Amino acid sequence: MFKILRKGKQDGSRLGLLPTAGGIIETPVFMPIATKGAVKNLTPEELKTLGAGLILGNTYHLWLRPGMEIIKKAGQLHKFMNWFGPILTDSGGFQAFSLGPRMAKKGNLKTAEAKISDEGVKFKDPFDGKEYFLTPERSIQIQLDLGSDIIMVLDHCPPGMAMRKDVEGAVKRTTEWAKRCKEYFNKKVNSKSKIRSQTKKPLLFGIVQGGIHKDLREQSAKELLDIGFDGYAIGGVAVGEPRQTFWQVLEWVLPLLPEDKPRYLMGLGKPEEIVGAVKAGIDMFDCVIPTREARHGRIYKFKKRNPKLKGNFYETLQITNGKFAKDFQPIEKGCDCYTCQNYSRAYLYHLFRTSEPLALRLASIHNLRFYIRLTEELKK
Amino acid sequence: MFKILRKGKQDGSRLGLLPTAGGIIETPVFMPIATKGAVKNLTPEELKTLGAGLILGNTYHLWLRPGMEIIKKAGQLHKFMNWFGPILTDSGGFQAFSLGPRMAKKGNLKTAEAKISDEGVKFKDPFDGKEYFLTPERSIQIQLDLGSDIIMVLDHCPPGMAMRKDVEGAVKRTTEWAKRCKEYFNKKVNSKSKIRSQTKKPLLFGIVQGGIHKDLREQSAKELLDIGFDGYAIGGVAVGEPRQTFWQVLEWVLPLLPEDKPRYLMGLGKPEEIVGAVKAGIDMFDCVIPTREARHGRIYKFKKRNPKLKGNFYETLQITNGKFAKDFQPIEKGCDCYTCQNYSRAYLYHLFRTSEPLALRLASIHNLRFYIRLTEELKK
Numbered sequence: 001m002f003k004i005l006r007k008g009k010q011d012g013s014r015l016g017l018l019p020t021a022g023g024i025i026e027t028p029v030f031m032p033i034a035t036k037g038a039v040k041n042l043t044p045e046e047l048k049t050l051g052a053g054l055i056l057g058n059t060y061h062l063w064l065r066p067g068m069e070i071i072k073k074a075g076q077l078h079k080f081m082n083w084f085g086p087i088l089t090d091s092g093g094f095q096a097f098s099l100g101p102r103m104a105k106k107g108n109l110k111t112a113e114a115k116i117s118d119e120g121v122k123f124k125d126p127f128d129g130k131e132y133f134l135t136p137e138r139s140i141q142i143q144l145d146l147g148s149d150i151i152m153v154l155d156h157c158p159p160g161m162a163m164r165k166d167v168e169g170a171v172k173r174t175t176e177w178a179k180r181c182k183e184y185f186n187k188k189v190n191s192k193s194k195i196r197s198q199t200k201k202p203l204l205f206g207i208v209q210g211g212i213h214k215d216l217r218e219q220s221a222k223e224l225l226d227i228g229f230d231g232y233a234i235g236g237v238a239v240g241e242p243r244q245t246f247w248q249v250l251e252w253v254l255p256l257l258p259e260d261k262p263r264y265l266m267g268l269g270k271p272e273e274i275v276g277a278v279k280a281g282i283d284m285f286d287c288v289i290p291t292r293e294a295r296h297g298r299i300y301k302f303k304k305r306n307p308k309l310k311g312n313f314y315e316t317l318q319i320t321n322g323k324f325a326k327d328f329q330p331i332e333k334g335c336d337c338y339t340c341q342n343y344s345r346a347y348l349y350h351l352f353r354t355s356e357p358l359a360l361r362l363a364s365i366h367n368l369r370f371y372i373r374l375t376e377e378l379k380k
Numbered sequence: 381m382f383k384i385l386r387k388g389k390q391d392g393s394r395l396g397l398l399p400t401a402g403g404i405i406e407t408p409v410f411m412p413i414a415t416k417g418a419v420k421n422l423t424p425e426e427l428k429t430l431g432a433g434l435i436l437g438n439t440y441h442l443w444l445r446p447g448m449e450i451i452k453k454a455g456q457l458h459k460f461m462n463w464f465g466p467i468l469t470d471s472g473g474f475q476a477f478s479l480g481p482r483m484a485k486k487g488n489l490k491t492a493e494a495k496i497s498d499e500g501v502k503f504k505d506p507f508d509g510k511e512y513f514l515t516p517e518r519s520i521q522i523q524l525d526l527g528s529d530i531i532m533v534l535d536h537c538p539p540g541m542a543m544r545k546d547v548e549g550a551v552k553r554t555t556e557w558a559k560r561c562k563e564y565f566n567k568k569v570n571s572k573s574k575i576r577s578q579t580k581k582p583l584l585f586g587i588v589q590g591g592i593h594k595d596l597r598e599q600s601a602k603e604l605l606d607i608g609f610d611g612y613a614i615g616g617v618a619v620g621e622p623r624q625t626f627w628q629v630l631e632w633v634l635p636l637l638p639e640d641k642p643r644y645l646m647g648l649g650k651p652e653e654i655v656g657a658v659k660a661g662i663d664m665f666d667c668v669i670p671t672r673e674a675r676h677g678r679i680y681k682f683k684k685r686n687p688k689l690k691g692n693f694y695e696t697l698q699i700t701n702g703k704f705a706k707d708f709q710p711i712e713k714g715c716d717c718y719t720c721q722n723y724s725r726a727y728l729y730h731l732f733r734t735s736e737p738l739a740l741r742l743a744s745i746h747n748l749r750f751y752i753r754l755t756e757e758l759k760k
Binding site for chain 2: 041328361
């Protein structure tokens with residue numbers, strides 16, 4: 001059961017503990033992304049040192065490669081990838097809809113539009129053209145087979161600028177699929193052969209859709225609440241709609257969600273968005289920004305040692321810029337990460353400019369630590 | 381002073397301790413390669429854990445990028461790259477001769493043949509066409525500025541299939557340059573302003589050339605011995621000559637080298653070559669094989685737990701081969717490296733096949749540990 005330890009006096013923020021089969025998660029929590037069963041460039045031990053309490057895997061990627069037979073034989077995902085903390089897995093729907101067409105645009109002819117019906121999503125593996133059919137039941141089964149600690153329902157997430165009619169359909173389908181996910185999950189998880197004890201039971205989260213439409217967001221939230229989940233995610237943000245509208249979405253949806261369940265904002269965001277979302281009452285985040293930006297040499301840092309988290313409380317350094325060639329300071333004074341404790345900006349500049357792969361690792365360590373420190377600051 | 385602890389009863393092998401300013405090195409020793417001030421994908425802490433006692437940096441690469449001004453301001457190479465064990469630096473000659481033409485072949489028009497005269501080597505930076513002039517004195521000064529613990533003289537290393545006349549010239553020039561290196565080194569190192577105490581004094585190694593010609597190898601060795609160095613390297617092997625001839629070169633040269641000085645075989649080799657060379661009396665090795673092969677998914681392993689180091693005592697796994705997709709064993713049972721302790725072949729297969737950068741790191745860790753275990757086995 002999710003336990004709220006303290007609430008913000010002047011805002012909606014919450015400090016909580018979320019027990020899962022894989023361990024207890026302190027919230028607010030930022031999840032490093034291990035889409036294919038590895039966080040890029042980093043080991044699980046490094047993630048632990050950085051303070052990561054939960055990581056994110058993806059049904060879509062792991063289903064296609066290495067495939068479920070191998071994950072099952074390996075003793076599930078934790079063991080396969082050597083991470084023994086909690087894992088949340090996304091349901092794969094978003095990737096099934098979006099990755100095929102994205103690859104097709106890049107000239108990969110094996111892929112085409114995914115075909116979505118009430119039954120599920122038919123899509124092709126962009127690499128070999130093989131057909132897959134992802135249903136709500138299949139998504140749950142895969143996530144159970146992965147050994148996920150927090151399982152997401154299969155949802156229908158239309159593009160951010162979709163027509164209202166399409167969003168209406170997506171909300172309806174998301175609710176239907178959520179019901180089927182819950183039914184299947186209950187059937188499987190409560191059968192003793194599959195899950196040995198209550199402490200090993202994964203959690204199941206619903207996902208609120210509805211795009212940029214207040215009534216559809218409200219409808220989606222209410223319908224999911226009627227089904228009942230262990231936590232609620234807000235999906236369909238940062239998918240092509242004007243970035244600012246997500247504040248409105250939070251305003252519409254959060255008051256409808258129960259206090260005593262964790263809330264997960266999917267796929268966001270920039271540091272100031274995370275701060276704002278925590279203040280609005282969000283508990284969980286995942287985002288590619290820290291690791292992806294690190295790989296492009298964009299490094300995040302707080303401006304002050306005890307940041308107030310207001311205004312421009314952070315900045316980014318494009319470490320490949322010539323001005324860092326002779327800068328022998330650490331990335332950020334006062335940062336406790338391995339990179340800042342041992343290396344200068346000049347060294348990172350040198351590694352990036354000479355294409356040394358250690359660059360990506362050192363930058364990823366710092367950026368992830370920055371995001372995790374951000375949640376630690378928020379806890380204060 | 382190099383101290384030989386024990387000698388092989390049936391062969392020329394030696395177990396030794398080589399004190400340097402950066403720490404004591406146990407020999408035989410295999411050096412991981414940190415050409416540009418970083419071992420690809422690995423941190424110094426990982427190298428320590430793998431048992432690395434000495435690493436190799438390169439004058440050529442570090443002179444061009446980041447350049448000596450930055451290395452000096454950073455407090456020399458150890459501090460810049462966060463490695464606090466001993467560092468050996470190559471003199472940069474070999475790269476100055478060979479990298480320009482190699483880049484030119486790849487279509488880089490900024491480079492041309494390096495111009496070698498008795499004075500030094502004129503070459504162009506393959507990336508921006510800027511001209512550099514590397515002299516024996518310059519090479520020593522750069523290595524002193526890097527803070528190297530073992531400095532190599534500038535030598536002239538012709539291609540392995542060069543005409544005898546050219547090899548003759550290269551031997552003559554190598555001797556002349558070695559004299560100038562020694563003179564410059566003595567002048568600089570013995571001036572108190574540069575090196576504060578005897579314990580901080582770097583070692584200077586000569587390099588025997590002479591190609592595949594017995595008399596030239598002997599001439600080169602004798603001339604270097606007359607000058608006198610802290611150790612002797614055998615260069616000009618594995619540079620395009622028939623691979624087997626290097627056994628002959630060892631046979632010619634090793635009897636001429638003094639017992640009480642360390643002997644370094646440059647740029648080699650395969651595991652069986654290292655075993656053979658240690659038995660012949662070589663103490664030090666560097667080679668790109670373990671890290672470069674790792675990046676291509678070729679993983680080295682011993683066949684037996686207590687390998688005899690005879691016959692086919694090791695094998696390589698092409699880990700991207702489909703047969704490893706469902707192989708849940710570690711790379712090598714009994715290997716104490718992080719990769720073997722925590723991951724399966726199936727996981728490495730998955731990481732390589734999905735282009736996850738952690739693959740390169742895990743494979744590099746194992747391959748380097750394999751090479752270092754090889755020297756540990758040899759010490760027994």
